[in-house]
Amino acid sequence: MRRNLLFILMSIEIMLNAAGLAFVTAGARWAQADGQVMFIFILAMAASEVAVGLALLLQFYRQNESLDADAARQMKG
Amino acid sequence: MSVTAFYIAAVIAVLTTFLVITRKNAVQALLYLAVSLIAVAVIFYDLGAPFMAALEVIIYAGSIIVLFIFVVMMLNLGKRATAAEATLLRPRMWIGPTILAAILLAEIAYLLARGNTAASAAHLIPPREVGLALYGPYLLGVELSSMLLMGALVGAYHLGWHTQPKPETQDVRREHATSPDAGRGPVRSGSGRTVGAA
Numbered sequence: 001m002r003r004n005l006l007f008i009l010m011s012i013e014i015m016l017n018a019a020g021l022a023f024v025t026a027g028a029r030w031a032q033a034d035g036q037v038m039f040i041f042i043l044a045m046a047a048s049e050v051a052v053g054l055a056l057l058l059q060f061y062r063q064n065e066s067l068d069a070d071a072a073r074q075m076k077g
Numbered sequence: 078m079s080v081t082a083f084y085i086a087a088v089i090a091v092l093t094t095f096l097v098i099t100r101k102n103a104v105q106a107l108l109y110l111a112v113s114l115i116a117v118a119v120i121f122y123d124l125g126a127p128f129m130a131a132l133e134v135i136i137y138a139g140s141i142i143v144l145f146i147f148v149v150m151m152l153n154l155g156k157r158a159t160a161a162e163a164t165l166l167r168p169r170m171w172i173g174p175t176i177l178a179a180i181l182l183a184e185i186a187y188l189l190a191r192g193n194t195a196a197s198a199a200h201l202i203p204p205r206e207v208g209l210a211l212y213g214p215y216l217l218g219v220e221l222s223s224m225l226l227m228g229a230l231v232g233a234y235h236l237g238w239h240t241q242p243k244p245e246t247q248d249v250r251r252e253h254a255t256s257p258d259a260g261r262g263p264v265r266s267g268s269g270r271t272v273g274a275a
Contacts, residue, residue: 046141
């Protein structure tokens with residue numbers, strides 16, 4: 001199992017992109033614009049998520065000198 | 078909608094996504110992730126959503142991947158980074174993503190050169206319709222996503238602001254420590270001058 005936080009964030013991006021692909025495909029199947037509207041919302045959410053996630057990752061690396069997610073078990077409070 | 082173009086882009090998307098989650102090198106995984114997002118953009122174009130394809134390339138493959146690359150560059154600074162840079166320029170690192178991206182480029186060039194045929198126009202949902210839906214029944218969602226983006230901006234700024242407080246506070250303290258010494262000089266000379274004038 002991979003525990004690198006950078007790869008975890010990249011995998012979250014892949015999963016959000018898959019959800020957006022499903023929305024756009026469903027919108028194309030029924031010829032409605034709603035699927036593309038939902039994709040725009042997913043895009044905004046993914047952009048904000050990756051900004052906060054990468055800022056947290058930099059803080060994590062400064063404190064623990066590693067990107068291992070298991071290092072966060074030392075966290076107190 | 079061209080079926081062969083869709084299948085080529087779909088195979089490339091699945092292959093590159095699998096390569097992203099199996100690579101050990103973060104930069105190589107990011108290159109494959111960019112190719113995967115561009116392949117999904119080609120699928121969007123094929124599905125009759127050209128505006129979504131443009132947004133996918135601009136926001137996902139443009140800004141989000143660039144953010145990841147900035148963070149990877151910030152994580153390994155120093156001598157180790159220059160050694161890592163040398164390995165990144167070897168053809169082994171970039172030949173795979175380059176070939177797959179070239180296939181996608183040829184495919185999108187073929188689709189653009191063929192133009193909007195009647196088959197693709199039947200499925201096409203124009204950006205105008207998307208915009209009307211976005212600012213009609215989904216107006217509340219637009220407001221909510223603007224609040225989300227504002228919160229993300231403030232949160233990322235706050236988290237990034239607290240990363241380097243140590244050198245700044247040390248400099249400030251040193252300035253405070255040296256300022257009484259620097260301030261004592263003019264006072265002494267001024268007092269001497271008043272004594273001389275008296």
